[in-house]
Amino acid sequence: MNKIRAAITGVGGYVPDYVLTNKELETMVDTTDEWITSRTGIKERRILKGDNVGVSVMGIAAVKDMLAKTKIDPKEIDCIIFATITPDLTFPATANIVATAVGATNAFSYDLAAACSGFIYGLNTGASFIQSGMYKKVVVIGGDKMSAILDYTDRTTCIIFGDGAGCVLLEPTTEDVGVIDSILKSDGAGEAYLHMKAGGSRLRPSHETVDKRLHYVYQEGSAVFKFAVTNMADVAAQVAERNHLTPETINWLVPHQANKRIIDATASRVGISENKVMMNIERYGNTTGGTIPLLLWDYEKQLKKGDNLIIAAFGGGFTWGAIYVKWAYNRP
Ligand code: UT7
Numbered sequence: 001m002n003k004i005r006a007a008i009t010g011v012g013g014y015v016p017d018y019v020l021t022n023k024e025l026e027t028m029v030d031t032t033d034e035w036i037t038s039r040t041g042i043k044e045r046r047i048l049k050g051d052n053v054g055v056s057v058m059g060i061a062a063v064k065d066m067l068a069k070t071k072i073d074p075k076e077i078d079c080i081i082f083a084t085i086t087p088d089l090t091f092p093a094t095a096n097i098v099a100t101a102v103g104a105t106n107a108f109s110y111d112l113a114a115a116c117s118g119f120i121y122g123l124n125t126g127a128s129f130i131q132s133g134m135y136k137k138v139v140v141i142g143g144d145k146m147s148a149i150l151d152y153t154d155r156t157t158c159i160i161f162g163d164g165a166g167c168v169l170l171e172p173t174t175e176d177v178g179v180i181d182s183i184l185k186s187d188g189a190g191e192a193y194l195h196m197k198a199g200g201s202r203l204r205p206s207h208e209t210v211d212k213r214l215h216y217v218y219q220e221g222s223a224v225f226k227f228a229v230t231n232m233a234d235v236a237a238q239v240a241e242r243n244h245l246t247p248e249t250i251n252w253l254v255p256h257q258a259n260k261r262i263i264d265a266t267a268s269r270v271g272i273s274e275n276k277v278m279m280n281i282e283r284y285g286n287t288t289g290g291t292i293p294l295l296l297w298d299y300e301k302q303l304k305k306g307d308n309l310i311i312a313a314f315g316g317g318f319t320w321g322a323i324y325v326k327w328a329y330n331r332p
Contacts, residue, residue: 063141
C-alpha cells in the first residue's frame with residue numbers, strides 16, 4: 001500500500017482593507033518611500049483597524065474563505081492549528097476562538113508560536129497528524145496583527161510589518177503529492193536580536209513597562225538580516241538537493257516575505273529565476289505567520305497539480321526551515 005501523505009487541498013486568505021502606504025509612513029516617522037522600497041521592497045501594508053479586534057478576525061475570515069471554496073462541512077475538521085505571535089489573548093488560544101466561530105465543533109485547536117516560521121512549523125505538525133492516520137482534515141492558519149505590537153515611533157520596525165492571515169486544509173492522499181520533506185531548525189540565541197521584552201511572564205505589565213515602550217517588537221535589523229540571508233537560503237537549498245530537485249524541476253520558491261533582498265538571495269542560492277519566486281511583499285509587507293499562506297492564496301490560480309514548491313522561512317527565535325510540497329490540485 002502506498003504511503004499516506006498530507007495534501008494541501010484548499011487555501012484561504014484575508015487581508016484588512018486599510019492600506020498603510022510608505023507615503024503615509026513618511027508623515028509618521030523620519031523615513032522615505034525611496035529608503036523603504038530600496039531596502040525592503042515594501043510599498044504598502046494592510047492594517048486591521050477598529051477597537052477590540054484581534055488576529056482571530058482575520059483567521060476566521062481566512063478559514064471561511066477556504067470553506068467556501070472547498071465546500072467542506074466545518075464539522076468534519078479534526079484539528080485547527082493557528083500559528084501566531086499576536087494571539088487575541090494570552091489564553092485561551094486564538095485557534096479555539098476561530099474553531100467555534102467557523103462551526104468546527106468537532107475539532108481540537110491550539111496556537112503555535114514560532115514567529116515568522118510559525119506557518120511552516122504548523123504545516124509540518126499538521127502533515128504529521130495526517131500521515132500518522134490519526135486525522136483526516138487539519139486546518140493550519142498563519143497570521144498576525146503585527147500593528148498591535150509595533151512602535152509607530154520606531155522607523156526601524158514599523159515600516160516592515162503588516163497585518164494578514166491565510167490558511168490551508170490538509171487531507172490524506174496516497175498519490176505522490178503533498179508534503180514530501182521538511183527541515184526545521186531553531187536557536188534560542190536569536191532572542192538577543194529579535195524579541196518583545198514585556199507582555200510575557202518574565203516582566204509583569206506595569207506603568208514602567210508601558211512607559212519604557214517594552215510591549216513592542218525589538219529588532220536589531222542588520223544582525224537578523226545576516227542570519228536570515230544565510231540560514232533561509234541554506235535550508236532551502238538543502239531540502240531541494242536531498243530531494244534531487246534542480247532549478248529546472250522546481251516550479252516555485254515560496255519564501256517568507258521579510259525583505260526582498262533576503263528573498264533574492266534565497267532564489268539565487270537555489271538557482272531559480274525571479275519568475276518562479278512567489279512575491280507579494282510590496283503589497284502586504286511582513287505579516288509574520290501570514291506571509292506563506294497569503295502567497296499560496298495569491299498564487300493559487302497559477303498552481304498546477306504536480307508542481308514542486310520549496311517553502312522557506314526565517315524568523316524570531318531564531319526559527320527557520322524549508323518544506324518540499326508537491327501541489328495536489330488544479331483550480332478550475
Ligand atoms: O521576519 C522576521 C525576521 N526579520 C527580518 O528578516 C528582518 C531582517 N532585516 C532587515 O530586513 C533589514 O535589516 C532592515 C530593513 C530592518 C534594515 O535595513 P538595513 O539595510 O539593514 O539598515 P540598517 O539597520 O543597517 O540601517 C542603515 C541606516 C541607519 O542609519 P545610519 O546609522 O547609517 O545613519 C538607520 O538608522 O538606515 C537607517 N534607517 C532608516 N532610514 C530611513 C533605519 N530604518 C530607516 C528607515 N528610514 N525606516
